[in-house]
Amino acid sequence: MSEPIVTQDLVQSADEHxxxxxxxxxxxxxxxxxxxxxxLKRRKIFWISLVMLVLFLLMTAFPTLFTDKDPNYxxxxxxxxxPSEGALFGIDLQGRDVFARTIYGARTSIIVGxxxxxxxxxxxxxxGVLAAYYARWTDILISRVGEMFLGLPYVLGAIIILGTIAxxxxxxxxxxxxxxxxxxxxxxxxxxxxxxxxxxxIQAKHQDYVQAARALGAGPxxxxxxxxxxxSLAPILVYATITIGSFIGAEATLSLLGIGLRPPVxxxxxxxxxxxxxxxxxxxxxFFPAAFLSACVLTFVMLGxxxxxxxxxxxx
Amino acid sequence: MGRYxxxxxxxxxxxxxxxxxxxxxxxxxxxxxxxxxxxxxxxCPESYITMMREQFGLDxxxxxxxxxxxxxxxxxxxxxxxxxxxxxxxxxDAWPITIRLAILAVxxxxxxxxxxxxxxGLKRGGFLDNSVTISTLxxxxxxxxxxxxxxxxxxxxxxxxxxxxxxxxAPMAELIVPAIVLASxxxxxxxxxxxxxxxxxxRADYVRTAIAKGLTNRRVVSVHLLRNSLIxxxxxxxxxxxxxxxxxxxTEGIFNIHGVGGxxxxxxxxxxxxxxxxxxxxxxxxxxxxxxxxxxxxxxLDPRIRYE
Numbered sequence: 265m266s267e268p269i270v271t272q273d274l275v276q277s278a279d280e281h282x283x284x285x286x287x288x289x290x291x292x293x294x295x296x297x298x299x300x301x302x303x304l305k306r307r308k309i310f311w312i313s314l315v316m317l318v319l320f321l322l323m324t325a326f327p328t329l330f331t332d333k334d335p336n337y338x339x340x341x342x343x344x345x346x347p348s349e350g351a352l353f354g355i356d357l358q359g360r361d362v363f364a365r366t367i368y369g370a371r372t373s374i375i376v377g378x379x380x381x382x383x384x385x386x387x388x389x390x391x392g393v394l395a396a397y398y399a400r401w402t403d404i405l406i407s408r409v410g411e412m413f414l415g416l417p418y419v420l421g422a423i424i425i426l427g428t429i430a431x432x433x434x435x436x437x438x439x440x441x442x443x444x445x446x447x448x449x450x451x452x453x454x455x456x457x458x459x460x461x462x463x464x465x466i467q468a469k470h471q472d473y474v475q476a477a478r479a480l481g482a483g484p485x486x487x488x489x490x491x492x493x494x495x496s497l498a499p500i501l502v503y504a505t506i507t508i509g510s511f512i513g514a515e516a517t518l519s520l521l522g523i524g525l526r527p528p529v530x531x532x533x534x535x536x537x538x539x540x541x542x543x544x545x546x547x548x549x550x551f552f553p554a555a556f557l558s559a560c561v562l563t564f565v566m567l568g569x570x571x572x573x574x575x576x577x578x579x580x
Numbered sequence: 581m582g583r584y585x586x587x588x589x590x591x592x593x594x595x596x597x598x599x600x601x602x603x604x605x606x607x608x609x610x611x612x613x614x615x616x617x618x619x620x621x622x623x624c625p626e627s628y629i630t631m632m633r634e635q636f637g638l639d640x641x642x643x644x645x646x647x648x649x650x651x652x653x654x655x656x657x658x659x660x661x662x663x664x665x666x667x668x669x670x671x672x673d674a675w676p677i678t679i680r681l682a683i684l685a686v687x688x689x690x691x692x693x694x695x696x697x698x699x700x701g702l703k704r705g706g707f708l709d710n711s712v713t714i715s716t717l718x719x720x721x722x723x724x725x726x727x728x729x730x731x732x733x734x735x736x737x738x739x740x741x742x743x744x745x746x747x748x749x750a751p752m753a754e755l756i757v758p759a760i761v762l763a764s765x766x767x768x769x770x771x772x773x774x775x776x777x778x779x780x781x782x783r784a785d786y787v788r789t790a791i792a793k794g795l796t797n798r799r800v801v802s803v804h805l806l807r808n809s810l811i812x813x814x815x816x817x818x819x820x821x822x823x824x825x826x827x828x829x830x831t832e833g834i835f836n837i838h839g840v841g842g843x844x845x846x847x848x849x850x851x852x853x854x855x856x857x858x859x860x861x862x863x864x865x866x867x868x869x870x871x872x873x874x875x876x877x878x879x880x881l882d883p884r885i886r887y888e
Contacts, residue, residue, distance in 0.1 A: 412598035415864050419829055420844075424860060425606050427848040513723040517830060520725055522849070536725070540834075543733050554726045562721035569717070 303574040310574075313566035320560055323370035333364035335530055347548055354548040357539060365530055366552050372531040373560060376446055377512040381504050383450035388457025389500060393488055395458065396465035407462075410455035419517070421452045426523040438529050445524050449511050460503055464496030471495075502572040509564030516557050532557040584879075588872055596868060600653075600861045604646050607853045608638070632662070636854060653861060661847070661854045670843055671859065678839035680752065681831070682824045684759035685766075690817055693767040694810065697774025701809070702801065704779055712771060719768035728761045728834040745836040758835045762828055766820050770813050777809040784808075811881050818874035822867030 304310045322329060338359040345355040353362035395406040413421070425448050430436055436444070468474060474491050482490070518524025519533025520540070527534060535553040543550055633639045637648055652659060658667040700712035722730075735757060736744030746754045781787060782805065790804045829841035836842075840859065847855035 408594060408598070411595045412602060415595055415599040415868055416602065418823070420860055420863060423829070423844075423848055424603060424856065427851070427856075428607055428853075509721065513721075517723055517725060521830070521833075521845075536729070540729060543729060544737055547733055550729060554729070558718075558722050558726055561723070562718065565721050566717065 300571070300574045304570060307570050307574070309566055310570040313563050313570060316559065316563040317567060320370055320374060320563060323367050324374045327367045327371065330367045331361070331364045333361045335360060335364040335368040336528075337361070353552040354546070356535070356549040357542060357546070362535075362549055362552055365535060366532070366556050368530045369532045369535060369553060369556065370560065372442070372525065372529055373512045373515060373557070376442060376449075376515045376525075377508040377564075380446045380449035380453070380511045380515075381508045383446060384453040384457050384507060385500060385504050387450055388454040389461045389493075391454065392458040392461025393465050393492060393496075396462045396469060397484065397488060397492065403462075406458065410458050413452060414455045416452065418452055418514070422448050422514070422518055423521065423523060425451070426518060430523065435526075441525055441529065445515060445518060448518075449514060453507065453511070457500065457503060457507075460499050461496055464499050465492050468492050468495045498575050502568055502575060505568035505571060506565055509561040509568070512557070512564070513561050585876060588875065592868055592872060596865065597650075599864050599868075600649070601646060603857055603860050603864070604649055605642070607857055608642075608645065649857065653858065658858045659854060662852050667855055667858055670855070671840070671862075674838060674840045674843045677837060678825060678828055678832075678841060681755050681759055681762065681828055681837065681839060682821060684752070684755055685763040685824060686817060686821055688759055689763040689767045689770055689820075690813075692763075693770030693817075694774050694813055696767075697771040697813065698778060698806065698809075700771070701775040701778025701782075709775075712775070716768035716771050719764055722764070724761060724765060724830050725834060727764050728758075728831055731757055731761055732834060748838065755837070758831050758837060761834070762824060762831045766817070766824075770816060773816055774809065774813045777812050778805065781805055781809045808882070811878070814881065815874050815878060818877065819871050822863075822870035825863050825866055 339355075340359040342355045343357055343359045347354040353366060356362050356365065391406050391410070395403040416424075426444065430441060430444055469492065474487060477487055477491055515524055516531070516533030516536065519526070519531050520537040522537065525531045525534060532553040536550055536557070539546060539549040637645050640648075656668075658671065660666055661670075696712045696716075700706075700709040703709055719727075732744050735741045742757050743754060746758065786808075787800060787805055790800045795804075825840060828837075828839060829845050831837070832839045832841040833845055840863070844856065844859050844863075847853075847859070
């Protein structure tokens with residue numbers, strides 16, 4: 265099934281190369297992103313992940329589109345009822361609707377995942393570019409500090425920081441705890457992104473166009489923002505997409521351990537933690553949030569992989 | 581090689597110092613009262629707090645505390661926890677269990693991951709390749725605890741094949757399923773890494789030469805292709821051994837295994853930082869050392885890599 269598509273790809277890309285060698289007026293030359301889009305739009309996995317992404321984003325922005333139930337309304341008499349007509353996914357331990365809570369849980373996960381990734385990209389990107397551009401002492405300093413954070417295994421580091429500043433017994437506000445979790449994920453995640461940005465910039469730094477810009481008298485800021493950053497964007501973008509997925513998983517793990525998010529925040533991790541000990545009697549309250557969580561992580565991992573495959577010239 | 585090893589060992593020192601300093605700083609200096617809730621419902625009496633602060637040196641400045649910590653670690657003195665129980669003896673009970681779990685997990689990871697990667701890489705685009713790609717994608721998006729609960733429920737409760745939780749002595753047979761859970765994520769990574777490097781190396785010149793020499797397919801694959809393609813997979817597995825020890829926290833929690841992860845976990849929940857700091861530092865040391873060993877192994881496996 266995939267064979268004919270591959271050959272078609274080859275033929276078409278051969279045509280494209282021929283076209284770019286002799287550009288005509290009608291044949292607009294395309295850059296890296298144009299090429300990537302061209303490959304992406306023919307990949308099935310890309311469209312599947314895009315549809316799933318849109319669904320999750322809709323859940324984040326307008327949960328009422330999917331459910332008209334109040335996720336916090338509790339009817340203890342119906343505690344742990346199985347799935348039925350009125351409650352698609354059943355009722356949880358506190359008598360709340362599992363479907364409504366699962367839908368509302370998407371918001372927390374997506375917000376924490378994207379914000380933490382954004383913070384990681386900003387922190388890692390800046391330090392990576394600085395290390396690569398100024399090299400010497402700046403590079404040594406930043407790289408060693410990065411190594412110290414990398415030396416701390418992920419789960420261990422998160423548990424130590426969160427367990428200390430927001431121990432399981434404490435009761436921080438909804439906004440506070442989300443911010444803390446986002447910061448912790450970013451603080452532990454930045455060294456990897458720093459390395460990616462650093463090596464991308466080091467590669468770009470010695471290219472002729474950067475030398476030319478410097479010879480023309482461009483300052484460091486202009487070189488970094490106009491020339492180095494746009495050219496190191498691709499690997500950062502791919503890593504960031506996959507990171508959103510893994511951060512969503514990490515948030516759920518921390519919430520499960522009781523030191524991440526906690527009620528009244530509605531989150532898949534909390535739902536799983538709350539019902540883990542009732543796995544014998546009411547697996548539904550555990551299963552559905554877990555399924556949504558996995559699907560959400562899968563969406564970002566698939567999207568990231570599709571983009572990476574499209575960007576990687578080796579696979580063409 | 582010898583000089584490189586020494587240089588790497590020397591470079592390890594500042595990183596180790598930095599990381600342990602970070603751990604000490606985060607645990608002891610960040611806001612939060614280590615004695616909150618230690619005395620039941622009422623606040624701890626003043627005399628108890630002063631006594632404890634004195635015993636654990638909390639009344640001293642940060643750097644003095646860190647210096648004492650280093651001195652104790654170097655002399656092998658892990659001290660006692662807040663309940664005055666020796667940390668070393670608790671660690672001695674837990675360590676063998678975690679080692680057993682990690683060895684089992686690494687074995688499973690290496691066997692299944694490498695086999696799947698090699699088979700799918702050799703027949704690129706075939707049915708097996710596609711199914712390996714899809715199943716690794718799913719494995720990658722399942723957080724460890726989801727796999728854990730799923731297998732516990734399915735095998736332990738639905739079909740009754742295994743005991744849902746591991747008994748006290750943690751015999752090998754009962755650790756198999758937890759080890760699969762612990763290995764699942766890395767297994768997927770290993771399979772993908774192996775596949776990519778097999779696919780890349782199949783086009784390499786030395787493989788073409790080997791075929792041109794008239795060697796059998798079997799010999800080309802097993803002697804020429806495999807030996808070169810397995811390097812990244814082995815590197816990955818090696819680096820992950822270190823993080824597996826602390827990654828076991830979740831798996832050990834689900835299956836109620838009393839290993840290092842469980843010990844650390846209970847200490848954090850009970851806010852007993854005197855256990856957290858030395859154990860976390862030891863885990864970091866193990867992690868850094870395995871990384872170093874893997875880096876050195878790299879040169880042995882691939883003579884093309886030269887250390888200056």
